[in-house]
Amino acid sequence: MFEFLFKYPGALFQKGQFVLLGSWPVWVLGCAVLAAAALLFWHVRRHGGLMGGARPAVIWMLQTAMVALLLLLLWRPAISVATLRPQQNVVAVVVDDSRSMALEEGGATRLARAGEVLGGGLLDALGKRFQVRLYRLGREVERIRNTEELTGNAPATHIAGGLAQVLGESATLPLGAVVLLSDGAENSGGIGRETVAEIRRRHIPVHTIGFGSERPEKDIEIGEVSLPSRALPDSRLTAEVTFRQFGYAGQKARVAVRDGERVLASEEVKLAGDGAVNTHAMAFDAGAAGPKSLRVSVEPLAGEQNRENNAVTRLVQVRETKPRILYIEGEPRWEFKFIRRAAEEDRGLELVSMLRTTQNKIYRQGIGNPKELEDGFPATAEELFAYQGLIIGSVEAGYFTPAQQELIREFANRRGGGVLFLGGRMALSDGGWQHSPVAEMLPLRLPDGKGTFHRVQAGFEPTAAGLANVICRLEENGARNAARWKKMPLLADYNETGEAKPGAVVLIESAPSGRRRAPLLAIENFGRGRTAVFATAGSWRWKMLQDHADRSHAMFWQQLMRYLVSESPAQVTGGTPRPVVSDESRVELRADVRDKEFRARTDVTVEARIIGPDGVAKTTELAPRPFEEGVYAADWNAEAPGSYVVEMVARRGQEEVGRDVFQFRREDGAAEHFGTSQNRELLEKLAEQTGGRYFTAADARKLVGEISYSEAGITTRETMDLWNMPAVFLLALLLRGSEWVLRRKWGMV
């Protein structure tokens, strides 16, 4: 219809420039239109005596528009556009040859449909006007002679890399346009700005032709799986599994976490509506120390089109370390005793405590040697930062020197440790903490003034976030966990608290009789570490008021203490931004190196020893990263698929500063099974950003008419008259017709 009315395709108007070919200047046209308008105004006023109201103005406007249109046509309007010279330009036709293109829909594969489009006249039509270079696209592009060489077997689709390669290969050729036939299932993390900028710089339009349905009929696909990369032995972990489904709304599916053949957790979940995101938290035990390769899956349902996207692998390094937590308590109290008991039951933790039993005596427990904490609370960063976690009980802020308060803040901020503040009669607001520099790191705002501690038994309730959080997971099953929390005895006391700060997560709320609810347990990330407030000293009743075999109290405290320390970094921390790479070989190895005060260290050498799946060890040296103090990095080529173990050692001369071990995994053939629906958004955006256009397979024939309009390659500028467009005649007819109809209606003719 557009072409019928306007004579030329829409692309011409988008890319062309509007010009007036008449020999008279444009200002004369403006004056003529104004003069005509004035003359008509005079005419209508003089002869419009029978018309009242706004009618003369309407007639005047219609007549003026008609005269203006006629005058414009006298100035010969036209459009000027650059077009590719026939037989002198190259057009690159890039066909996605990845496995997702081999998916069958409606009786034919996407690749077969692409072949039909190309063989059905597109290639011939392009070949008549241009030199056509045909490529197939996988992880890279490869030039092919004809469509029969397409296999649909490439393990990945790297559109950005492929386009860059096409541009590179044709740097000396008059490349006029690129035609990309794809489902848009890109696996390299999107098309980067650099690639788009390079294409735009060369003015090469990329036209895209999309294949594949935009939503599957029946499929479940796992998306994100949020799981910590490091854990302590026997820790309870929570995997937050996100997946989408189509065609199974309201049905039930089983989500499972497996370590090899062993099922660590398995739960049945009810599926949300089509396309909606399902999120489910699965709690399980991390088990013994060692590298774990966990398979998180949603069991396939009957009739699923693609069963390969129902599971993903995640790596967890269960470290054989025993983090040490320093607990300072200002007065003997039952909470202290039962926290210590919970810690003693946990073989993965070491609780070192200092308790002010009298005004002048500190009772130390769990110390490594008689000298430890002999002089009281640590006064140097080196001494305090040797611990991974810190618990501050019923101790006034004033007990600590300003320097020690700053150290407590830096314990989380710089050292990356976890700090927990407990309730009590000398804690939180009653201890004056709201006016200390430490207040900034608390996840809650504290009320002003004292008298916020109440030795009154109080109820409480975990929030939805709390019930899903590993700290409050007393049962692996969500419903049973909620039921168990409902049966917990009242707390012996509580502290009033203020609202949670932005970014903090409230896990439990206190619900004291006759008072408003307030955050009881809240957590927050602060700097490199974590902070928490548990505003009571009365959780010991969870132990004393329940059967002696009940482990609720111990589990809660062990999980809370593990939260504090499980991610506290050592002086040397190694890792990679993507522990599981799909159909890729490049892996970035990174190390963060700190001194004993956890300041960035720039005077060391860092070496990585990598043991590949074949058992062969190789070494590489990491180089300091510019602008990232203390960070060293290297690119490593993981040649074969499988698991890799990396040991990083940082040295200063002969002295070893520290070492760390982590793992990563290369998986081949997995990426193409995810995101298999047509990514129309990506294809449209690529076309739009490069000056091309997106076509569906059915519209692809229109491409031939539009591809010539390009400013790349060898072009010629064409000027096309617009005066003879059918739309012009229709407009003239409409203006005169409207006037006639109105005059008839008003009884003037």
Place this chain on the structure above:
Amino acid sequence: MRLRYGIVAAMAVLSAALFSFQAGFREFQTLEDNPSVVPPDANEKTEFAFARLMYPSGRWGWGRRGSWPTDYPKADRQFVQGVRRLTRIHTRSTEQVVDLDSDEIFNWPWIYAVEVGHWNLDDAKVKKLREYLLRGGFLMCDDFHGTYEWDVFMAGMSRVFPDRPVVEIDNADAIFHVLYDLDERFQVPGIQYWYSRRTFEKDGVEARWRGIYDDKGRVMVAICFNQDLGDAWEWADSPRYPEKYASLAYRLGINYIIYAMTH
């Protein structure tokens, strides 16, 4: 009918709510062995209160009162004055009498039982005391002497813990060092010392500091056998009672409390 069920349900919820709350200070004036003035802050809510175990005694001449209130309440109130003055434990000025018949005992993780050489525990109380100790409660037993009273005590305690032996607490145990170093201990006599000048009673010539441990090596039951710390606390204000005995009694009692609050 519905209304009746509703009332019954509401009463059940109310009773459960009442029983779930910790009881406050209560006087047992008719049972007082040595009356003492009730301090003005008797009802203060504190972390620690001196919990005295109320238990049934045997036939041995205690009448209706029983043996549990021996030295009560003066010993209790005088001892906690020392606890308040010498430590940072937030302590109530009055005692808390806890009946083993109720579940109230679980709100008081440290409890004192006197004259346990005369206790007579039925099966329900035996079961409750075992559960209390396994959950983390601490029992201090005091003021019983000689073979006969030991046998009576053990008749009850061996039913509480048939599988756990009573052992002598080693000098190196933290319970003797948690605040005061008490390597050199001696027999603390009762009030009978005034006229007999003997530190022992009956055939309990030698003082023993015994205990029952849990699976993690922590003392659950501290047994002060052939000694009378309760009398020492009770008469610590009397010039006739030697200071050295009162002093050791206070130190032992405080160590036992702090131990119970740290282990």
